[in-house]
Amino acid sequence: MPPEHLLAYDAPAARWLEALPLGNGRLGAMVFGGSQADADVEHRFQLNDSSAWSGSPHSQDREPVFSREEADRILTESRRLIGAGDFAGAAGTLKSLQHRHSQAYLPFADLYLTASATAANPAAGERGDGGAPGQPSSGYHRGLDLARALNTNTYLLDGHAVRVEAFISHDPSVLVVSLRTDAPQGLDLAIRLDSPLRILRRSGGEGSLSLQLKMPSDAAPAHDGGVVEYSEDDSLSMQGAVAATWEHDGRPVQGPAGPVSGHDDGLAATGVRRADIYLTTETTFAGLARQPRGTAATAAAAARAVVDQARASGRKLLLDRHGESHSRLYGAALVEFDVPVREGGDTGRRLLAANAHPGGPLAADPGLAALLFNYGRYLLISSSRSAPAGSRQGTAWRGVPANLQGIWNAELPAPWSSNYTTNINLQMNYWGAEPTGLAECVGPLFALIEAMQGTGAEVAREYYGARGWAVHHNSDLWAYAKPVGHGAHSPEWAYWPMAGLWLVRHLWEHLQFGSTDSSADADTFAPDTFDPDSFARSTAWPAIRGAAEFALDLLVDFPDGSLGTSPSTSPENTFAAAHPSTGTRVQGSAARSATMDLTLIGDVFRMLDALAGRLGLEDDPVASAARSALPRLPAPAPGRGGKLREWLDDPEEWEPGHRHVSHLYLAYPGDTPLTPGLEAAVRASLDGRGDEATGWSLAWKILLRARLRQAGKVSDLLRLYFRDMETPRGGQSGGLYPNLFGAHPPFQIDGNLGYVAALAECLVQSHRTVDGLHEIELLPALPSELPAGRAGRLRARPGVDVDLDWRDGLLVQATLAARKPVKVLVRYGPGVREAHLEPGKPAVLTYSAHRSAPRSAPTDRIG
Known part of the structure; x- marks a missing residue:
């Protein structure tokens, strides 16, 4: 396999950011590789389930709840203060409109496989071929074959070859781990399960293990204290289970023994030359925004049935089916660069060596550009797939979208709760799907948008007295839609009701790309199954119409006859203003008519008008109202220093180099025709922001520079994107960790997935x-x-x-x-x-x- 489809390392992972990811959209694993301690080699598989989140649909109903009068008073007062130039006062007023926080994506469990030389082996206890603690031998290798979605770990243990392979099958949803050795006497093996969640019950015996788990009823993000709560009220949280079974050619060891001493219900065997482990997870999740159903016991029974089915099928059949399922998506697009043939080597050192080149990483090693493209597509396939038709999951839900970390997380609470951050990050996860043959992977996002229309309608009524549906800055498995913040955080990120208007663009792009059916599975998928008119009528129309309804009710009439928004924030950015009484310079976060607000609203109105014409619904009252309102929206225009105005009144920038470039949405992912004046303003804005940024921001800037046809600036940004995070740097500087995960920092997957879209946009554009x-x-x-x-x-x-x-x-x-x-x-x-x-x-x-x-x-x- 060419090196642009491989991640390879010559030592075990010492930390999570060196481990290698596997996933099937529902079940995820970070594979560390065998690490030696004394005479044993321990393999850790850190496990995630995409449906394992804290809380329940009740989380959005917790206090505070706002009456219509109270919410109107807060919004009216903030609008008055903005009109008076008291931006600090307006921000303080808006804080009182904040709810609590979204729920958190959870780590789920760990599988440990321990191997040691059998006591019958005369060489037992000796290390052959230079083995040392932390590395079984000098011939150590671990790697991830992206094209096959197969993790391989090889080493010598007491002079004998050991090979451990792992993959995650899509149907059935199981992690399969196999061990093979040529040791004549075999090895002593032990497996055990553990979890950072509350363990309700451990079970084991007759070659099987399981844990029954309870999830937290609430998990606050670190910036709100990071408190994790469990409740005895089962309606406030989910339960779940992990189950594993194995088969081997050795002799079972009865009871806890050897490596599993001190752990109830572990499994052990001796004299093993061949072993296959089958593992799956299950939760009481019943669908996005739906109340969970069942108990940990029913989840454990379902999980055991799946692993028993997998064991009956056998590793070979599962691997063959897995290869076909994965390659269908992975092989749907390719990018290759003519580069010298590389010998195999450690990927981490390859990245370090490329960064040492004075011309930059890609000047030294252009193959890295293809590797990261392939890796990003692999990560999306692994973290966002609908359940196969006919499976138990397929009848209950259509998949869970990739979150801030895709499907992989080992922390409780995770950074930023590993939630759905809807002011850029969730959307960026899917920018590369349509142009690189992965439209099928967007299905789970469409399911979340559908769920948000329900929860968001409640929020639109409660907070704004509006029709349609509204989602703010953060969301979760329960389609949480309220403004977050606990009354304590700046509105620059805590108040932003425009997420729904951005999300529906993915429905529009699905139509524009003429994409294949996002609900198709490996057995029924065919390029010609997509019915655009059916998708337009049943999926795109209600979502876009509801977003337009909300926008119409949110708009404010200004004295000059124009329409706009107030209060209005530009995601996570602020501006400088003079205090109306003292004249001192203050930081403002809410003003009137952020450019992004107006662009999103105009976008949605145009989409709705086009859909109405396509579907024969031109007389629909919402479409008619949107058509009438569109000309009254102020057009984007240059302002200070020739830059595109970020707010209508063009205040001074507080942080000129801010990582967000939301006001440039019109250039990407929007498709506003750029006149020479607008193009110059976008270019000036990017120049003013500078190149340095977080990982996802670098990806967005590459996309914008590509839209401007600035290949030289693309090169400058790629040099930053491919930095290695092992080199210390201050501030929020993006780059790549040893396992090539993208850094915000810390790890956020949007940087990896945004890069896929960025490289594709450099090669082909079709928005004009x-x-x-x-x-x-x-x-x-x-x-x-x-x-x-x-x-x-x-x-x-x-x-x-x-x-x-x-x-x-x-x-x-x-x-x-x-x-x-x-x-x-x-x-x-x-x-x-x-x-x-x-x-x-x-x-x-x-x-x-x-x-x-x-x-x-x-x-x-x-x-």
């Missing part, structure tokens, strides 16, 4: 339209570090697969294929061609050695 035709632009922002390569099956709007081949920084050939008849414009540099695409008849475009001269005239028609 000319006279109603989509323009597909090829290599609009190719960084100089990647002068030669190829891309396969990148997806462009309106449902076109694009293959590219380039040399010396110049396009050589492009192939476009569509599943339905479509006419598009194809741009490369100044040349534009019109292509008529028919199913089964790909169009092949060839180019000369000069970027500005296609081999035929720019007005060529193809097809």
Whole structure:
């Protein structure tokens, strides 16, 4: 397997950020590799279940609850203070509108597999081939094959080869761990389970283990004290279980023995040369925003049934099915760069060596760009998949979206609760899905948006007296929708009711890309199953219409006849203002009409109008009202220093280098046509913000620079993105940890997933339209570090697969294929061609050695 599909290390993981991830969208594991202590080698598999969260739907109903009069009073007073220029007073007033906090994603359990030389082995107790504590031998290897989603760990134990492999099957949902050794006498093996959650019962015997677990009723984020609470009221939290079984060719050891002494109900065997372990998790989760059903006992029974089924199927059959299921998604798109063939080596050292190059990481090792692209797609596949049709989970729920850490978390409470942060991070997780063949992975996000329409409708009524639905800055498994903060935090992040308007753009993009059915599974998936009109009517229309309803009721009439929002925040950013009484410089967080508010509202109104026309609903009252309101929204405009205004009144920036660039949403992920003036303002804003940023912010900036066709700035940002986090730096500087997880810091997966979208956007763009035709632009922002390569099956709007081949920084050939008849414009540099695409008849475009001269005239028609 080429190194751009492999993560490889020559030592066990000493910490979580060195462990390697496995996942199937429901069950996740961080694999540490065998670590030697004395004569034993211990393998740790830290486990997560995507449905394991604290709390319940009741969490949103906890105090404080606001009456309509009270909420109106707070909003009216904050609006009055903003009008009077008392921004500090407005912020203080808005704090009193805050609820509590979203719930937290939980660590679930740990599986420990311990191996040691059997007592019958004459060499027992001796270390062969240079073994030392923490590393079984000098021949140690652990790695993750991204293309196969297979973790492998090999080493010598007392001079004999040991191989431990692990994968997580999608159907059935099980972790499968296998151990093989050539030791003639076999090994002593032991397995045990543990959990950081409250353990209600341990069970074991006859080759099986299980834990019954109780989850917290509440888990506050660290910035609100980090208190974790359990309740005796079972309606306030979930329960769950983890179950494992094994088969081996050794002899069982009765009772706790050897490595499992002190742990009830562990399993042990001696003389083992072959062993297979099957493990799964189960919770009482019954669906997003739904009250849990069942008990830990029923969860344990369900988990045992799954592992028994898996054991009956056997490792080989499960591995074959796993390979087919994973490769169908992983192989849906590819990016390769022409680089010298690399020998295998430690990925962590590879990253360090690349960063030591004076020209930057990708100048030294351009293959890293492909590796991170493949890894990001692997992470999304692993952390966001719908349950297979016909499975128990498939009848109850359609999957859980990737959270701040995907599906992997070992901390309680996790950083920022590992929740759904909806002012950028949740959305960024899915930016790369549509253009890189992973539209199926967006299904769980659509399920959350559907659930939010219910919880968000309650919040819209309670807080704003509005129709439609509203979601604020944080959410969770229960589709929490209220403003967070406990009355103590700045509105710059605690007050932002616009999340729903941003989230529905994913429904719109799904239609724009002509994507395949997001609910399809491995057995029924077919590219032609997606019915866009059905999706538009049943899924996109109600969500977008509800978001537009809320926006219409949120808008405020201003004296000049325009519409806007007040109070209005621009996610997590602040501005400088003069105190109205003292004239001293104060920090403000809420003003009127943040540019992002107006852009989102305008976006949703245009989407609704287009859908109404498509579905024959032009006379719908909400669509009509949105159509009338649209011209009254102020257009984005340059302000101070030529930068795009972040608020309508263009206050002075408090932190010019702030990591958020929310006011630039119109350029990405929005598709506002950029006039020369607007483009210059976006460029000036990015220049003013600077390049240094957190991991996810670097990804967003790369996307924005790509939209501006600034390949040189893309290179500058990639140099920062590929930094190694082992080199100490101050502040919030992004980079990559040893296992290539992206750093905020700490770890947030949006940086990894945002990079996938960023690289795809450098290669293909399709957001622009000319006279109603989509323009597909090829290599609009190719960084100089990647002068030669190829891309396969990148997806462009309106449902076109694009293959590219380039040399010396110049396009050589492009192939476009569509599943339905479509006419598009194809741009490369100044040349534009019109292509008529028919199913089964790909169009092949060839180019000369000069970027500005296609081999035929720019007005060529193809097809």
